[in-house]
Amino acid sequence: MTPILQIFIIIPLLGLAISLLIGDKNETAISKTAFFTVGLTLFCVVSFVGYWLFNDHPVLNLKEIVLFKSKEYEFLVDLCFDKITVVYLLVGAFLTFLVTIYSRYYLHREHGYKRFFNTILFFYLGYNITILSGNFETLFIGWEILGICSFLLIAFYRDRYLPVKNAIKVFSVYRIGDVGLILAMWASHHLWHENITFLKLSNAELVHEHLASHSYTGVFISLMILLAAAAKSAQLPFSSWLPRAMEGPTPSSAIFYGSLSVHLGVFLLLRTYPFWEYQLSVRILIVLLGLCTAIIASLIARVQSSVKSQIAYASVAQIGIIFIEVALGFEKFALFHFAGNAFLRTYQLLVSPSVVSYKIREQFYNFVPRQHAIEDSLPKKIEYSIYLLSLKEWNLDSFMNYILWKPLKNIGRKLDFLTVNRLLLLFIPAYLLGLVFLFMNENSSEQPHEYLPGAFALIGLLMILKSFSERKSPLMSWLLLIMNHFWIALAISFNERFELTEVIFYLSGVIISGIVGYLGILKLKSYEKNINLNQFHGHSFEHPKLALVFLLACLGLAGFPITPTFIGLDLVFSHIHENQVILAYATASSYILAGISLIRLYSRLFLGPHIKTYHETAYKSS
Secondary structure, three states: OHHHHHHHHHHHHHHHHHHHHOOOOOHHHHHHHHHHHHHHHHHHHHHHHHHHHHOOOOOEEEEEEEEEEOOOOEEEEEEEEOHHHHHHHHHHHHHHHHHHHHHHHHOOOOOOHHHHHHHHHHHHHHHHHHHHEOEHHHHHHHHHHHHHHHHHHHOOOOOOHHHHHHHHHHHHHHHHHHHHHHHHHHHHHHHHOOOOEHHHHOOHHHHHHHHHHOHHHHHHHHHHHHHHHHHHOOOOOOOOHHHHHHHOOHHHHHHHHHHOHHHHHHHHHHHOHHHHOOOHHHHHHHHHHHHHHHHHHHHHHOOOOOHHHHHHHHHHHHHHHHHHHHHOOOHHHHHHHHHHHHHHHHHHHHHHHHHHHHHHHHHHHOOOOOOOOHHHHOOHHHHHHHHHHHHOHHHHHHHHHHHHHHHHHHHHHOOOOOOHHHHHHHHHHHHHHHHHHHHHHHHOOOHHHHOHHHHHHHHHHHHHHHHHHOOOOHHHHHHHHHHHHHHHHHHHHOOOOOOHHHHHHHHHHHHHHHHHHHHHHHHHHHHOOOOOOOOOOOHHHOOHHHHHHHHHHHHHHOOOOOOOHHHHHHHHHHOOOOOOHHHHHHHHHHHHHHHHHHHHHHHHHHOOOOOOOOOOOOOOOO
């Protein structure tokens, strides 16, 4: 029974591979490939679930592939199947099947028809990997796929300003969630001294034994899991990204932000529930977070003028309630609530264009003002204050910008004195000096070991901050992103057991992606003499193949699971000691900000309204 679990990943993968080979103009073949891929997966899911229930529904665990193994580290793909998987797999397969049918006609003759269906199949592959994951490492593979699919679907209308801008915003919030997941994986390596599976995590005696002497580590892991779940499910203070994500086509809004992707934070909490079940402080925090989100999101939803934004905030409010149900231990009720909310929001979003036209007609002919509402019983000053705050969406966007993004950009702008020549003159000698210290550390005392790793990692973080705020030279930004990985490799090399073969394994993907991206920028400069990062250039319109190659290079450099660097990043964190908080923070921050900087670099060069005036340009407010 266990080997059958592979089918739910193999079928979407084969469907995606076939779809990539079909010509752009052959809409019938593209849509039928997606339709039969998802339909076949749905049939297999229903058949297997019936067979599984008939055989007393055992918990299944499949140790699939060991991708990398050293003396004290193992990166394995592990699959798990239980009642949580069943609900998410059935709901995901059925809703993706419906949306695929709907999209065949909704996107007819759309310029990006093939691109949309390829992205949907890629999303479905990532979703199944996430739902079937049996450990954090496998879950993170699917988690990353969902993040990049989200960006691609929001920026589907890539010749418009707002979809591209909002796609970068949403991707940035997703990366904050990635910080939580990465640090949770790092701390769990030290807590369990292995890549723990979710099946072992459900062993109450084992969990209690480890947490008895490492209670603070347990709380830290739980808080990082909550951070990842809150960012993915648009809970406070991250709620404002969800309506921005509605800039994509209506089918992608339905499948992503109404039903499946937005509920993955709930899935993460359900999957890790046995770990934080006995941590009362964490459960109280989840309840408070869900309650505040439900109240504030409901208030915001009531004053929205856009039907999609109203549905988005209504969904956020329901997910806040599901968070409360999970924290209170009502697992079955939370799963039932998830399925109901997913079906309802998908339906609402798919019919939203029709509802808008119907409501406009009703306002002209049959409008009846409301008689009384709950808020009318409040004092007028409080009522008006809540109304204005809700109109401004409680300033959540401004809060995130003021607290997080603005300080990072300000730090980066203080490094504006750096040019490509100064960068090479300053940091290459410093890097060579670091290698000398490393050689001395290996051959004599370990005195430099205490402070140098953190210092080198902070230098790498400064480079990322400069790249993040760079507005002039794409080449400068790209070189900084490459050099950051080399500084991290140097910093981790001071820790014992991080061997040269592991360093080469980590940097192999960085070097290949770095060279490809560097040549891509030079090629673009040869076509378009003047390129900078002050605005969107939209060069994918005239150079689509170059845009695709550069996107793959960006994903490789960001540690996306297409190069060994993805495994290398987890390998790096497995060598960071428990007491090296600065090193862990600097490395995680570098990794996250590098991803945002790379997507921003790609978007500025290849997406948005075309810089040349002879191309049609959409209004910014479209």
